[in-house]
Amino acid sequence: MDTKIWQGTIRRVLIIKFGAIGDVVMAIPAAYALHLAGAEVHWVGGAAVAPLLGCYPWIRTIVVDDRAILKGSATERVRGLLGLWRTVGWTKYDLCVTLYYDARYRIVMLPIRARRKVILSQTDRARMLLPGRHHTDEYARILLGWQDGERPVGLTPVRAERLPVSPLVRTEGKARVVLAPAGAKNMMRDDALRRWPVENYVALASFLLERGVEVILAGGPGDMWAVAAFAGLAVTDMTGKLTLPEMLALLEDSDVIVTHDTGPLHMAGITGVGIVSIFGPTDPRGRLPQRADTVALWGGEGFACRPCYDGRDYAPCLHNGCVRQVSVEMVIREVEAVMEQRRSERPMPPRVVTPMSTVVAKL
Numbered sequence: 001m002d003t004k005i006w007q008g009t010i011r012r013v014l015i016i017k018f019g020a021i022g023d024v025v026m027a028i029p030a031a032y033a034l035h036l037a038g039a040e041v042h043w044v045g046g047a048a049v050a051p052l053l054g055c056y057p058w059i060r061t062i063v064v065d066d067r068a069i070l071k072g073s074a075t076e077r078v079r080g081l082l083g084l085w086r087t088v089g090w091t092k093y094d095l096c097v098t099l100y101y102d103a104r105y106r107i108v109m110l111p112i113r114a115r116r117k118v119i120l121s122q123t124d125r126a127r128m129l130l131p132g133r134h135h136t137d138e139y140a141r142i143l144l145g146w147q148d149g150e151r152p153v154g155l156t157p158v159r160a161e162r163l164p165v166s167p168l169v170r171t172e173g174k175a176r177v178v179l180a181p182a183g184a185k186n187m188m189r190d191d192a193l194r195r196w197p198v199e200n201y202v203a204l205a206s207f208l209l210e211r212g213v214e215v216i217l218a219g220g221p222g223d224m225w226a227v228a229a230f231a232g233l234a235v236t237d238m239t240g241k242l243t244l245p246e247m248l249a250l251l252e253d254s255d256v257i258v259t260h261d262t263g264p265l266h267m268a269g270i271t272g273v274g275i276v277s278i279f280g281p282t283d284p285r286g287r288l289p290q291r292a293d294t295v296a297l298w299g300g301e302g303f304a305c306r307p308c309y310d311g312r313d314y315a316p317c318l319h320n321g322c323v324r325q326v327s328v329e330m331v332i333r334e335v336e337a338v339m340e341q342r343r344s345e346r347p348m349p350p351r352v353v354t355p356m357s358t359v360v361a362k363l
Contacts, residue, residue, distance in 0.1 A: 010039045014088065015143075016098040016108055018046040018066040021244075021263035022287070023135070024053070025270060027099055029155035030140035031059065042091070044084065044108075051244040052267070055160035062087055069108075085111045097143055101311070118142065129311065134286050154290045157269040160245070166253035167246045168216065168236065175339060176214040176254045178273070179205060182223030182239075183262030193314050194261045196278040196323055198229045203328045204258065205233055208335075216254070218247060218264060256338050258331060260323070261287055269294070274338035276331060280322030281314050283307045284352050292347035295334050299325035301354040325355050 013034055017024055024045065031041050035058045043059050046066030053061040065072075068080035089111050096114035098105045101122055109117050121127040125148065129138040137154050140146065170176060181201035205215045214236070217227060221240040230237070242250065247264070248271055251257060256274040259265050261282050268275050269289025277288060277296045284296035300306035300322025308315035334353065341348045 010034060010037070010094045012040045012042065012091070012093050012095075013143075014042045014044065014091075014093045014096040014112060014114065016044045016096070016100075016105065018044070018064060018070070019049045021049055021052065022261075022266035023099070024049045025157065025266035026135040026287070027139040027143070028056070028158050028270075029136050030143040032056075032158045033140060033144055033155070035059075039094075042088070042093070044088070049244075052160075052248075055162045055245055055248065056158070057161060081108065084108065088112055095143075099139065099142075131311075132283060132285060134290060136290060138286075156291050157266075157289050159272075160248050160270050162245065163249045163252065164245055166249045167238070167242060168250060168253070170253060171214060174212065174214050175256075176216065177208055177335065178216045178218050178251060178254050178257040178264075179235075180218050180223075180257065180259035180262065180264035181229075182219045182226040183259065183264060191314070193281050193308075193317055193320050194279075194323070196260045196326065198226050200326075200328050200331075201226075201258070202229050202233070204331055204335075205230060205235055207328070207332055209234055216250065218242070218250065218257075220263075255342060256335050258335060265289070274342055276334045276338060278323060278326045278331065280320065280324075280326075281307055281317070282309045288350055288352065290350055292349060293338055293341060294350040295338065295348075296350075296352045297326045297330055297334060298352050298354050299323050301325070301356065327355070330355065 015031060017027055035041050041059050042062060043053055044062045044064050045053050047063060050061050050063045053059050064084050065080040068076040072080065093112065093114040096109055096112050096117045098109055098119040101120045106119060118127060127142055129135060134154055140155050141148065179201050181198050208215050217230060217235050217237045217239050219239040223239050227237055227239050248267060251268050251273045252271040254273050256276060257264065257268045258276045260278045265277050269291065275289060275294040279296050279298045280300050284298050288294055288296045303322055305315055306322050308317065
């Protein structure tokens with residue numbers, strides 16, 4: 001890759017990444033590095049992630065009607081693209097980066113005036129998110145034009161700057177755990193294979209409530225389906241009731257969040273909350289926030305098919321055995337460990353824990 005354009009010559013950069021929340025969060029550290037180097041950062045984002053981008057005063061957010069462009073009629077798509085082009089068409093950029101593989105996104109870049117245009121590639125190593133590597137570091141490599149070599153230090157999440165006060169007042173002396181049992185869904189697809197079974201979240205909530213822990217349910221408007229499973233439990237349901245900045249403020253004011261590979265996991269990474277996450281078909285080494293007090297429980301140890309996610313699709317799995325291999329008892333143990341670490345004020349480095357292998361050794 002030609003790195004000359006990255007060597008102190010970028011004054012204005014345009015990032016095209018409509019969503020989803022997790023991908024946006026993992027790309028922000030690279031954008032922040034450009035900002036620290038003196039670049040003006042413009043970001044084209046969908047309506048769902050615009051409030052998140054607005055938490056960073058150094059990002060100029062350009063809100064696009066991504067639903068119309070991606071899912072609308074032909075007329076709606078043309079209207080959405082024309083609206084975007086009118087907004088950015090008169091601005092000159094040193095670098096325009098489209099963080100998608102789909103070649104159709106080249107259309108979005110067509111009228112944009114930039115000295116260099118970059119889009120992800122499935123064949124060019126320099127523009128590919130390499131498997132097994134953390135997405136945050138890979139986005140940085142592509143955005144910053146780094147040569148692909150030894151880099152021992154990974155980028156950490158960038159804490160959100162503009163946050164409201166927490167929407168819920170804490171009870172003094174009472175631990176608070178947030179559960180995000182749904183998610184893994186956006187306007188383009190429903191990735192149900194990533195979800196830990198909702199009945200496991202219910203069992204976890206029951207255990208925590210019996211021990212005097214405040215349990216909060218969180219998620220977006222599309223996650224309401226999971227709430228009914230908690231009927232009869234004294235949980236505080238905030239599902240669909242919070243803006244993204246309010247969700248971040250709630251997490252900042254909590255002790256631990258438990259969730260799977262979904263948007264709230266990555267949002268938690270840009271706050272100080274302890275994180276216990278459940279993985280299966282995706283590799284946590286590429287997604288677990290790279291900061292202290294984070295742990296991933298990666299189910300499917302001994303499964304020949306793990307991980308099955310190839311960057312676009314999953315195996316045609318019906319049982320979801322890898323995620324189900326993570327037991328409630330395992331999660332409870334890690335929640336207690338993270339809370340103890342936080343009480344002792346001894347930061348715990350990020351780590352990945354796997355269940356006992358399903359493979360039985362034969363002598």
